[in-house]
Amino acid sequence: MGFPKPTILDLGDVNIAVYQKGEATAPPVVLIHGWPEMAYSWKSQLPALARAGYRAIAMDLRGFGHSDAPTGKEHYHITKMVGDIEHLLDKLAIREAVLVGHDWGGIIVWHAARMISERVRGVISICTPHTKYPPVDPLAIFEKRHGKDHYFVAYQQQGVAETLFDQDPLAVFKMLFRTVPKGTKSSHEMYHLLKNFKTYLAAGAPDLPGAVMSREDMQVFAGAYTHSGFHGGINLYRNTTENWQYGASL
Template sequence: MPDFPPEAFTRLMPPVRRAPINGVDMAYYEAGPADGPPIVLCHGFPETAFSWRLQIPALAAAGYRVIAPDQRGYGLTPGPDEVSAYDMAHLTGDLVGLLDHLGLEKAVFCGHDWGGIVVWQMPLMHPERCAGIIGLNTPFLPRYPVDPIELFRKMYGPDNYIVWFQTPGEADQVLGADVEKTMRFFMRKPAALREAGDKGSQGGSSFAFGEGLARYSPDGDPNQFLSDEVIGVFTALFQHSGFTGGINWYRNFSRNWRASEGLPQRVEGMPCLMIMAEKDAVLSPAMAEGMERHVDRLEKVLIEGSGHWTQQEAPEAVNQRILDWMRRHFPA
C-alpha cells in the first residue's frame, strides 16, 4: 500500500486537524495568526480542502486565520451512510459546529461550486455566525418555484449529471471504477468542460457526464491543466473516500427544497462578494445577473479566461480579489 495521504498532500497543505462535529470526525486545515479575521474555505465536487492549497498560504501570510475543512463525505472526513445526513441542515450545521470547536463567534465563509451553495445558505439559516460571504463561481440562487430535480429532469433529460446522481449507487460505481480517469475528466480546461455540456439530446445542454466519462480517454489530453502530482493527490483522496458522500449532497436537492419553504430569500446585514469566472460552462457569469435583488451589500468581479476550477486555474487572480475585498471589509 502506498503512503496515505500522499507526500505532495502533506507538503502542500497545513497539518490535518480533527474535530468531533455533529457526529462526524471532521478533518480541517488551519493556517495564519490565531487572532486574525477568520475565513472558512468550502470546497465543491469533486474536490476537497486540497483545492484551496494555493489560497491558504496567501491568505495566512496576509494576516488572516484560514480554515479549510474536508466537508462531510470528502477527503479525510468520513460521512454517514444515510443520504439524509447530507442535507443542508447538516452541511451548514457542520460549519457552525466548526466555529464552535474553534471558539469563533463569526467568520467570513467562502465557497466554490457546491461549497458556494452551502455558504449562501449560511446567512439564511445561521445569520448570527456570518461576518461576510464570498461566492466563487456559485451565485446566490433564490428558492426554485418547483422541485429542482423535476425541473432539471424536464429541462435536460435523465442523463443530466444531477438527475443521474439521484439513482442510488449507479454514479458512485461509475466514477469510482477508475478514479484517476474520473479526476482527469472533470479537472480540465474550460473548452473541454463546455464540450461535455453540449451533448444533450433533449433540447439544450444536459451535462451528461456519465456518457462523457465513458467516451473519455486521458491519454494525450491537451486540456489537462493540473500536474500529474496534483492529479495523483486528488486520485488518492477519492480512492480513500469514494464518491458516495459527495454525490449524496446532490441526492438532497429535493429534500433541501422542501425544507427551505419559509426561509428568508434575501441576504442582508453583511458584505458579500461574487467572483465570476468568464468561461465557466457550469456556473456561468450570466447566472449571477440580478443577484443585487437578493443580496443587499454585494460586489461582483469577473476573472477573465478562467473556467470552472477557478481557484486552481487562476489562483493569483482569485487571491488578489479575495484579499482586496477582505482588506477593505475585514482588515487584518
Template sequence: MPPAQRIDVGEVTLSVHLAGPEDGVPVLLMHGWPELALSWAQQIEDLAKAGYRVIAADNRGFGASDALHPVEAYGVDHLVGDFTGLLDALGIEKAVWVGHDWGGILMWHAACLVPERFLGAIGVNTPHLPRGSVPPTEVFRERGGEDHYIVAFQDEAMDEFFAGREEDFFAFSFAGPAPSADLDKLPDSITHLPKRFDNFVARGGLKSEDDCVVPPEVRKVYAETYARTGFRGGMNWYRNFDANWERLGGVDHRLSMPCQMISAECDYMLPPKLAGWMPMLCKDLDMNVIEDIGHWTQYEAPTELSELMLGWLQTRFPNG
C-alpha cells in the same frame, strides 16, 4: 498545505487545515465536488500570509472527514451544522464564509439560515440564487433528461460508477474549459457526465496534459483519496437537492452582510450570467469575473483569485 487535524464538530469529526494567526479575521473555506480542502491550497497560503485565520475542512463525506451512510445525513441542516460546529469548536463567533461549487451552494444556504454566524460571504463560481418554484431535480431533468448527471446521481447505484477508474475520472473532470463565446452553443448533452466519461475512457483517456487544468501530481492525490473513500458521500449531497429546496421554503433569501461574487467567464455549469440575480438579493455586493477560465478557478487562476479575495477582504475586514 498545513497539516490536518481532526476536530469534533458535533455529529461528525472533520479533517481541518488551520493557518494564519489565531487573532486574524477568520475565513472559512468550503470546497465542492469532486474536490477536497486541498483545492484551496494557494488561497490558504496567501490569506494566511496576509494575516487571516484560515480554516479549510474536508466536507462531511469527503477525504479524511467522517462519512455517514444515510442520504438524509447530508441534508442542509446537518451540513450547515458541521460548519457552525467547527466555528464553535474553534471559539469563533463569526467568520467570512467562502464557497466554491457545492461549497458555494451550502455557503449561500447557510447565509440564509444562520446569518448571525457571518461577517461576510464570498461565492467562487457559485452565485446566490432565489428559490425556484419547482424542485431542482425537475429543472435538471427538463434541461438534460435522465442522463443529466444530477438526475443520474439520484440513483444510489451510481456510488460505484467511477470506482476503479479514479485516475481517468479526475483527468476527465479537470479538463480545460470551452471558449466563452461557445457557452451558449453547447448542447444539453454537456451535462451528461456519466455518458461523457464512458466515452472519454473508451477513447483512451487523457491525450495531453495540455487538456487538463490540474497537474498530475495533484490529480494523483485526488484519485488515491477517492479510491479509498469512494464517491457515496459526495453524491449524497446531490441526493438532498430536493429536500434542501423544501427546507428553504419560506426562508428569506435576501442577505444584508457584505458579499463578494467571483465568477469565471468560461464556466459552462455556472456561467457568469447566473449571478444576474444577486443584486436583487444581496444588499452589499461586489461582483467580479475572471476571464478565460472555467469551473476550476482555484487551479486555473490561483493568483488572481487570491488577489480578488484579498482586495475585498482587506477593504471590508482588515486585520488589526
C-alpha cells in the same frame, strides 16, 4: 511550505478534517470546497490569506478527504452541512467568520448566511450565484431542459454514479479538471457527465489536452477519493428535492 496537516475535530456525529494557516487571533476565513474536491483545493489560498493577515481555515466536508463519510443520503442534507460549519466555529471558539464557497461550497455558504446568520460576517461564492427560490423542484427543471442524462438527475439512482467513479478515481480528474477546445460547449459535456465518463473509460481514459491541474495534484485527489469513495459527494445531489423543500421555510 506544503499543505498543512489536518486536525481531526469531533463535531458530534462526524469527525471532520480541518487545515489552517495564519495566526489564531487573526480574522477568520472559512473555505468550503465543492465537488469533486476537498480542502486541498484551497492549497494556494490558505497561505495567501495567511500572508494577508487572516486566519485561513479549510475543511474536508463530511464525505470527502480525511473526514468521516457516512453512507446514507440523510447525512448530507443542507442542515447537516451548515451544522458542520456552525460546530466547527464552536470547536475553534470563533464567534463569526467570512465564509468562502466554491461550487457546492457556494450553495452551502449561501444557506449558512440564512440559517446561522449570527455566525456569518460575509459570504464569497465562486461559480454558484445566489438565485431566487425556484417555484418547482430543481430536478424537474434540469430534466425538462436537459433530459434524464443531466447529472443532477442521473445521480439520483442509488449506487450508480459512485460505483462508476470509484472504478478509476484518477480518470475522473483527468476528464473534469481541464479546459475544452475553443468553440466547444463545455456545459453539454458536463451536463451528461455519467454518459460521457462511461465513453471516456471505454476509450481507456486517455490523457486529454488542456489540463488545469498538475498530475501530482491529480494523484492527491485520486488518492483521497480512493480512500473516501465518491458516495458522500453524490449524496449532496440526492438531497436536491429535500433541500428545496426545506428552503421554503427560510
